[in-house]
Amino acid sequence: MSGDGPRTVRAGRHTVEVHRPDKVLFPGGGGAKEYTKADLVDYHRSVAPFMLPHLRGRPLMVERHPDGIDGPRFMQKNTPENYPEWITRVEVAKEGGTVCHTVCDDTATLLYLADQAGLTLHRWLSRVDSVERPDRMIFDLDPSGDDFEAVREAARLLGELLDELKLPSALMTTGSRGLHVVVPVDGRHDFDEIRGFARDIADVLVAGHPDRLTAAARKKDRGDRLYLDIQRNAHAQTAVAPYTVRAKPGAPVATPVTWGQLDDPALDARRWTIADAVEQARTDPWADIMRKGRALGPARRRLDALMPS
Numbered sequence: 634m635s636g637d638g639p640r641t642v643r644a645g646r647h648t649v650e651v652h653r654p655d656k657v658l659f660p661g662g663g664g665a666k667e668y669t670k671a672d673l674v675d676y677h678r679s680v681a682p683f684m685l686p687h688l689r690g691r692p693l694m695v696e697r698h699p700d701g702i703d704g705p706r707f708m709q710k711n712t713p714e715n716y717p718e719w720i721t722r723v724e725v726a727k728e729g730g731t732v733c734h735t736v737c738d739d740t741a742t743l744l745y746l747a748d749q750a751g752l753t754l755h756r757w758l759s760r761v762d763s764v765e766r767p768d769r770m771i772f773d774l775d776p777s778g779d780d781f782e783a784v785r786e787a788a789r790l791l792g793e794l795l796d797e798l799k800l801p802s803a804l805m806t807t808g809s810r811g812l813h814v815v816v817p818v819d820g821r822h823d824f825d826e827i828r829g830f831a832r833d834i835a836d837v838l839v840a841g842h843p844d845r846l847t848a849a850a851r852k853k854d855r856g857d858r859l860y861l862d863i864q865r866n867a868h869a870q871t872a873v874a875p876y877t878v879r880a881k882p883g884a885p886v887a888t889p890v891t892w893g894q895l896d897d898p899a900l901d902a903r904r905w906t907i908a909d910a911v912e913q914a915r916t917d918p919w920a921d922i923m924r925k926g927r928a929l930g931p932a933r934r935r936l937d938a939l940m941p942s
Contacts, residue, residue, distance in 0.1 A: 639652045639653075640675060644678070647719055651674050651748045653670060654669065655671065656701070658673060658698065658752065659701065660882070662882075664826075664827075665883035666884075668884045669909060670750065673752070674744055676747075676884075677740075677744055677746075677747045678744060680914060681743050685738070685740070687747060688737040688743075689738050689758060692734035692735075692761065693735045693736065693737065693755065693871075693874075694710050694754075695709040695735060695751040695755070696708055696752055696754075696755060697748050697750050697751050698880055699750045708755075708826075716745070720735060720742050721738045721742070721809045722734065723761040724781050725869070734887060752879070752880045753878060753880055755877075756872065757869075757870075757871055760820075766822060767822075768819070769815055769818065770818050770831055771872050772863060773813055773863075774791070774859060775859065775862050781810075783845065784810075784859065784902070785812075785900070786845070787838075787846060788804060788814060790838055790846075790897065792804070792892060794837065795816065797934045797939075798881050798937065800932050801927060803816075803889060804895060805875055806889065807887050807902050807907065808905075809885070813873075813887075813901065816927070817926040817927060818928075819925075819928050821929075822929060824867050825866045828863060828864075832848065833940060835848040845859060845890050846858055849886070875887060883903070884906050885905065885906050886907060888910050888917045889911050891918045905935075
């Protein structure tokens, strides 16, 4: 895909027109490779079979960079009226009105969002048929600086605790600085219950490692400790979708990994880019983990026994 004029791309029953395919979205330099809109479209097309299962049926917030990562950005919640009618939408209540979110149910929508310079897709933790009851619980391991070893150690501690609670968990690089740990739940609990559960898990970890970890929401209270962020577990909050691209030099990708890969010295938050993330996706690092959410009742009882008095 090259040249100045628009190009058409077929995806299923739909045709997507890609405008200005040679538009540079990720400038090169400083060791980073340059990527164009055409590169982003090609990546979305290749990664669609692996990415769509994590997007279907979920409201999105789209992070758009019309002039590339060095230009202004805006976070798009409402679906513009000029979007094609075949793109799925869902109207969700908010204080004082509603928001008409885009839902990415197919490859054509992925390509259309790429044409709109939608670089990063932020998804809800719940689905459109039950927006108040999430089926994902997420821990964002956010270091105070660029110390990935602190992230690696926090992930190990959290993974061990989740194993003790007999909860399945999956690991993902964020494409930024940290890691996400994702727990599939059965959708029977509302956001307040899920957030409270996640907060208690964080409190247990912090109590055991107060010099290394913190659950303090305010930056000035964290010091050099790694922040266990559970705030995404709330109504209308979002988390970056697996295999989405981040608006950073070199086009790093939020990439699922296995727990075994946590020990790989080459692993860091930006390990994969749009040049090689599809290769990692083909290894199916989350095999079967997300297929069935777990009830929290038994885990709640185990967690209560570990809570600091």
